[in-house]
Each structure stands twice: as structure tokens, then as C-alpha cells.
Amino acid sequence: MPLIETLARMEAAAAGAARPLATVRHRHLSEHPLVFVPLTTSGEAGAPLGALVGTDREKPLLLAVPQPRDRDLRFAFLAELADAVLPYVDGFADGIEWEERKETDPETGKKVPVQVELCADAPQLIVPSGAGIEFVRLMGRSMRFRRTAEQDPETPYPAPPHVPLLGRWFTHFGERAQVPGSCLLLSMTGLLTRHWATGQSALEDQHLGALLSWIDPPPGVSGRAAAERAESARDAEGQLLCPPAGPATDPAFDNRLLAPAMARYDAALPGAHEELRRLVEGQLRPTWDAVWQGNDLLRALPPGARVADRWKRDRWSYTAHRDRVRAGEPPQPKRDDAVTAARKLSSREAAQTQLDAQEALDDPLVMAARRLAGEAFAGTVTGVGMAYSEGARPMPRPLVTLRTDDRPQLSEGAKVHRPLPGGKTQPAAFVAYDDPASGSLTVRLTGGMGRGKVPEPGSVPEPGEAVCWTLFEHAPRGGPERPEPEDTPWTHGGPPATEPSGDAPDPMTAEDFL
Incomplete structure (x- = not known):
């Protein structure tokens, strides 16, 4: 709970x-x-x-x-x-x-x-x-x-x-x-x-x-x-x-x-x-x-x-x-085959992860619970510094400093996500705590700013702006594809039988019924 x-x-x-x-x-x-x-x-x-x-x-x-x-x-x-x-x-x-x-x-x-x-x-x-x-x-x-x-x-x-x-x-x-x-x-x-x-x-x-x-x-x-x-x-x-x-x-x-x-x-x-x-x-x-x-x-x-x-x-x-x-x-059917059961389990796990993320994004009170658990943090931007990625085509990677009273469970390079208008998400990476005592930390924006060398207007938070970042993805992806029943390995029941087995089943007796 x-x-x-x-x-x-x-x-x-x-x-x-x-x-x-x-x-x-x-x-x-x-x-x-x-x-x-x-x-x-x-x-x-x-x-x-x-x-x-x-x-x-x-x-x-x-x-x-x-x-x-x-x-x-x-x-x-x-x-x-x-x-x-x-x-x-x-x-x-x-x-x-x-x-x-x-x-x-x-x-x-x-x-x-x-x-x-x-x-x-x-x-x-x-x-x-x-x-x-x-x-x-x-x-x-x-x-x-x-x-x-x-x-x-x-x-x-x-x-x-x-x-x-x-x-x-x-x-x-x-x-x-x-x-x-x-x-x-x-x-x-x-x-x-x-x-x-x-x-x-x-x-x-x-x-x-x-x-x-x-x-x-x-x-x-x-x-x-x-x-x-x-x-x-x-x-x-x-x-x-x-x-x-x-x-x-x-x-x-x-x-x-x-x-x-x-x-x-x-x-x-x-x-x-x-x-x-x-x-x-x-x-x-x-x-x-x-x-x-x-x-x-x-x-x-x-x-x-x-x-x-x-x-x-x-x-x-x-x-x-x-x-x-x-x-x-x-x-x-009375019982699902191995592939169907695995697909159902996978889809329900993905639905639960997606539901948890969507409820937090829809409701500040639910987001407060994620913040209290260290899975999100909110604060006020105190500074923005422009930086660029290394490579043949440098892209903007601004450094955003903010102050927060939350205690997120962050490690260097951890991915964080910020909700944007229109249901979009802006990814970033945690850089370091500037002053752990005061809750000042820095994240590096890694996307959501357009494809140009200059970030699109409004895509970079400004000093004094209140922001909220989450450690969980806003649209989690599903797991790997499951094989078709005919491709199921023998360890999970094997493919459906197409020919009758040579061994006849045991005959029914009175003990088989309650």
C-alpha cells in the first residue's frame, strides 16, 4: 500500500x-x-x-x-x-x-x-x-x-x-x-x-x-x-x-x-x-x-x-x-494454451504499468504519491545553461538546474521524463546534485526540442518555471513478441497435435467421475 x-x-x-x-x-x-x-x-x-x-x-x-x-x-x-x-x-x-x-x-x-x-x-x-x-x-x-x-x-x-x-x-x-x-x-x-x-x-x-x-x-x-x-x-x-x-x-x-x-x-x-x-x-x-x-x-x-x-x-x-x-x-476454451496465457499475462502487466503512469499524469494527488516514493520530483527552475552534444552534427542539450524538496532515487545518467502539452514527453538525463542539502540538482535535456540547432520556443523551461519530472516512462512499451502456437517449443507444450497419437488414452471408469 x-x-x-x-x-x-x-x-x-x-x-x-x-x-x-x-x-x-x-x-x-x-x-x-x-x-x-x-x-x-x-x-x-x-x-x-x-x-x-x-x-x-x-x-x-x-x-x-x-x-x-x-x-x-x-x-x-x-x-x-x-x-x-x-x-x-x-x-x-x-x-x-x-x-x-x-x-x-x-x-x-x-x-x-x-x-x-x-x-x-x-x-x-x-x-x-x-x-x-x-x-x-x-x-x-x-x-x-x-x-x-x-x-x-x-x-x-x-x-x-x-x-x-x-x-x-x-x-x-x-x-x-x-x-x-x-x-x-x-x-x-x-x-x-x-x-x-x-x-x-x-x-x-x-x-x-x-x-x-x-x-x-x-x-x-x-x-x-x-x-x-x-x-x-x-x-x-x-x-x-x-x-x-x-x-x-x-x-x-x-x-x-x-x-x-x-x-x-x-x-x-x-x-x-x-x-x-x-x-x-x-x-x-x-x-x-x-x-x-x-x-x-x-x-x-x-x-x-x-x-x-x-x-x-x-x-x-x-x-x-x-x-x-x-x-x-x-x-x-476451458484453459489457455501456453502462448495465449503468456500473452495475457504480458498484456496485463503492460496495462498495469501504463495505468500507473497515466493516473499519476492525470492527477496531482496520485503524482504526490509517486513523488513521496522517490519515483518523481517537482521543483522550480533556477537556471538554464546551453550546451551541445558531441559529434559531426552537434545538437542542443541544455542543462537545467532546479531546486526541489523531494528526494528522488536518482543515479548519474538516470533517465527522467517531463510531460508536455498535447500528451508529448520530453526526455532528460540526471547529471548531478549541485547542493544536496538545498535540493539543487541538474538535468540535461536530450529531446523534445525539435530537429534544429536552436531549441523550439517553449521547449526549454525558463528560470522561475515550475516543472515535474518522473523516473517512470509515460508510455511504457510492451515486451517481446510471443511465438505463434505452432512455433511453441516443446518445453511449453509444443505445437498443437495434427495427427492422433499412437498411444490410446486410458478408458473411462466410474472413478473418473465424482
Whole structure:
């Protein structure tokens, strides 16, 4: 945990109210997100009990499973969920814009510009907490391989139409949620904890009601007191006033209300189904309202300058998966091959490095944390001396002296970078400390001044100007190219098998199945 976040948490605990960790919003928020609040049976994560889903804050769609042990009722729930989610997801598929990209010409092997489709917008799914994201991934894995009666008339327990398609989209959302900075699938607790620090633990922050109590407590009540009430206050019947919908249920609700209601449903008593729906809705509605309250708080923050660029990558991801679905490609495999897994890991590491750099450049408060860690420094220019490089064509290499109160982790010749207007970056190299006691140091500009013998106007900072340099790159590059699956060495699984092996597999026995 960064030191500045630790300090913010200590201040929040002392003051009884959350403290900001950002001055801008670092995640994209759709104008019309799809909010999904699931509820599962305790002890059985794959058995859905119900959900609230929709884009209308005042009119969510209630889905309930009166008996989660009944396979037919679970399939009916999935079919209703697919009918609610897929039209929203498909609603962005046909609004396109044209983008120019460079692709390799198969005949010449050279990069040539081509016009490709890019969806103008993409769907955004918001769940209450990180456990909701894991539930979406679990549902995707359980649905995408289901066979329908149209696909296989002889399959036992065929899935309703569109359920496998929903599984493919849920799997894609879950995969994108593992990419740092991606916004196709977001948890409200993750969004809020990125922008505010509370006086409770990270585990307690997963309770959306308690988290919101720290950030936006009722008038006249401290955040700590409001959070304690949200976590533990109960009514006269012993039920939580703020059910977590985490998506697991509260044991008191299970034992005192849910189990008797299910018993009445199993006995086919009149009104039992409607009673179960009311119980499920009562557990879900507080969390539904809390998600929208968090959405309002986040919208009050201005978006970061580079948020739109990251959302564009999500749009590319959505467009690519749309094309795979329309082309009739098979669902995502159960396990990635070695090359795909390495590419995913490399892309996520690069995305994390890029996200850290962009957030610091967008937000002075985040940059302050990098400065405190010695990864950046800010100061005032005290002098500029003109110098030139050695060689047949000398180029300007001005020496810039500045005074700073920061303590960057610099060594002689270390590369530093300064953000310029228009998203450009000016590189420099650390020369030496002139006076370590006063924080005076010198850097040598190595670029960003044009191609002439005289630096372009405004490209060299002037005495008295405030500047900020970073030790990290502003646009970090990715790693080396990964080989194609057919070129994978035998140490990583070898190329895909093209001919059946001479050794027959062991026959299936009863011990192979649970």
C-alpha cells in the first residue's frame, strides 16, 4: 500500500470520515450502465437465488429462484437473465466508426494502413463488489459450454436458447475485468476505494453499505458510526437493516425467513412463490440503491484526461469479441494454451504499468504519491545553461538546474521524463546534485526540442518555471513478441497435435467421475 494511502486511512480513522485519494475520476462511467446485483444461496456459489438487473434506476427487473436446487428453475433464471442482458449488450454492436490501423500485408510482409470497424460505444456492467465480478466469471464458465436442443437434440438437460451466448459474454467481461484500467465490468466497491480512503480495513470496504457510510454519511452522523450501523444494525426480527448481497446471504435471513418460505413453496402452499420474491427483493433493493448512490458520487468527479483512451481499448475488445461471435467461432476454451496465457499475462502487466503512469499524469494527488516514493520530483527552475552534444552534427542539450524538496532515487545518467502539452514527453538525463542539502540538482535535456540547432520556443523551461519530472516512462512499451502456437517449443507444450497419437488414452471408469 502506498504511504500516502496509509496516511489517508489514518486521517480517515481519526476524523471518522473518508479522505480523497484522487482529484479526478480514473475510470470511465457509461451514461447508461447495466447494474447487476446477484444473490446466491449460502454455501453454494453456483446456485443463484435471485438478482436485480437493469439500466433504469427506479424500475429494476427482479429475477428470483424459489428453489435453487431445482435445475429447471435455475435454467429458467438464466434464460430470463439472458433476455435482460443480451439486448443491452447487442445494442452497441451496430453503432460503428472507422479507424485506421496498420496491419501486415500477407504478400509483402510490410505494415500497410487499413480501415477497420470500431464500435462507437460499448456496454458497461456494474456489480456491487469484487465477489460480484467473481460470480459473473463463474456464471460465464458454467453457461458458455451448455448445449441447447437446437444444437444437439439428444443432449440431456438442454439449456434454454441464448444461455450459452450469455456465458460467452460473461466470460469476456470477466476476462476484461482482470485487465488493469478496463471498464467493461466494474465493481462499485472497487471504484469507490480507488477514489476514497476509509478508516476501516480493505476487507470491510467490500461491504458497499459500510463503504458508502464512510464516504457519504447521513447528516449529523460520523462515517464510523454510520458504517457500524450499516454492518450490524438489525430490526426487531433480527434481520440486517442493510443486507450485504455480497452475493451470499445473511445466515439470520436464511434460517428465519428463507428456509421456512422455501419449505412452504415445496409444499405448494398458496402465495409461497410471491412471498419468496418479496424476500429476495428485500435483500437486493438496498444494495441496488447503494450502487446508484455510488454512481452519483463518482459522477461528481471530473474524468481524467486519459480515461477516454483506456475506454477506447475496451471498445476494441468489445468489437473483437462481437466479430468472433458473429463469425460463429467456438466459445472460449476451458484453459489457455501456453502462448495465449503468456500473452495475457504480458498484456496485463503492460496495462498495469501504463495505468500507473497515466493516473499519476492525470492527477496531482496520485503524482504526490509517486513523488513521496522517490519515483518523481517537482521543483522550480533556477537556471538554464546551453550546451551541445558531441559529434559531426552537434545538437542542443541544455542543462537545467532546479531546486526541489523531494528526494528522488536518482543515479548519474538516470533517465527522467517531463510531460508536455498535447500528451508529448520530453526526455532528460540526471547529471548531478549541485547542493544536496538545498535540493539543487541538474538535468540535461536530450529531446523534445525539435530537429534544429536552436531549441523550439517553449521547449526549454525558463528560470522561475515550475516543472515535474518522473523516473517512470509515460508510455511504457510492451515486451517481446510471443511465438505463434505452432512455433511453441516443446518445453511449453509444443505445437498443437495434427495427427492422433499412437498411444490410446486410458478408458473411462466410474472413478473418473465424482
